[in-house]
Amino acid sequence: DGGITQSPKYLFRKEGQNVTLSCEQNLNHDAMYWYRQDPGQGLRLIYYSQIVNDFQKGDIAEGYSVSREKKESFPLTVTSAQKNPTAFYLCASRRTAKETQYFGPGTRLLVL
Amino acid sequence: GEDVEQSLFLSVREGDSSVINCTYTDSSSTYLYWYKQEPGAGLQLLTYIFSNMDMKQDQRLTVLLNKKDKHLSLRIADTQTGDSAIYFCAELRGGRRALTFGSGTRLQVQP
Numbered sequence: 679d680g681g682i683t684q685s686p687k688y689l690f691r692k693e694g695q696n697v698t699l700s701c702e703q704n705l706n707h708d709a710m711y712w713y714r715q716d717p718g719q720g721l722r723l724i725y726y727s728q729i730v731n732d733f734q735k736g737d738i739a740e741g742y743s744v745s746r747e748k749k750e751s752f753p754l755t756v757t758s759a760q761k762n763p764t765a766f767y768l769c770a771s772r773r774t775a776k777e778t779q780y781f782g783p784g785t786r787l788l789v790l
Numbered sequence: 791g792e793d794v795e796q797s798l799f800l801s802v803r804e805g806d807s808s809v810i811n812c813t814y815t816d817s818s819s820t821y822l823y824w825y826k827q828e829p830g831a832g833l834q835l836l837t838y839i840f841s842n843m844d845m846k847q848d849q850r851l852t853v854l855l856n857k858k859d860k861h862l863s864l865r866i867a868d869t870q871t872g873d874s875a876i877y878f879c880a881e882l883r884g885g886r887r888a889l890t891f892g893s894g895t896r897l898q899v900q901p
Binding site: 779 | 832
């Protein structure tokens with residue numbers, strides 16, 4: 679069954695802690711994206727990667743980091759420098775030749 | 791930066807047509823999208839339109855594009871209670887090939 683998986687569904691972060699959100703796709707898509715969604719708002723781009731071993735900052739990259747060591751995986755780390763991390767995080771992927779982006783089910787991050 | 795704008799809320803009766811409107815910002819956007827989000831879920835791609843088209847129909851969905859006014863609309867025919875959700879329009883901008891989203895329109899379908 680092809681698709682995009684994100685884990686965990688819910689994640690709790692303590693003050694000063696780094697946490698990592700997982701995103702995996704088996705669609706053989708080249709490009710992957712991380713978005714943040716706050717209540718009542720649209721999605722904002724955190725980071726994106728067009729190919730393996732390369733990634734660029736989006737509009738709200740401060741306090742976040744990513745890696746792209748494998749085509750299938752694009753983990754997002756929310757660092758302690760991100761002062762307001764509570765949000766719904768969505769991962770997406772896109773095949774380079776096609777412009778449509780497909781989304782995972784999301785991870786909700788809450789601060790304890 | 792400039793925003794993609796949508797109205798916040800739309801309420802319709804079951805069986806009626808729904809029209810959700812969006813104003814986008816970048817005249818060079820090549821693709822425009824409509825996504826649906828149900829509570830607590832990710833975004834589901836509904837349909838998209840290439841900028842050289844002015845209309846696209848897909849079963850109950852009709853997308854209209856007015857490039858001159860940078861206006862996009864989504865019409866849902868015979869709206870059902872299962873269509874209740876938040877609908878986002880998005881435009882594909884620039885070299886980074888990422889999407890810029892509106893803030894979403896909450897569609898409420900009353901029985």
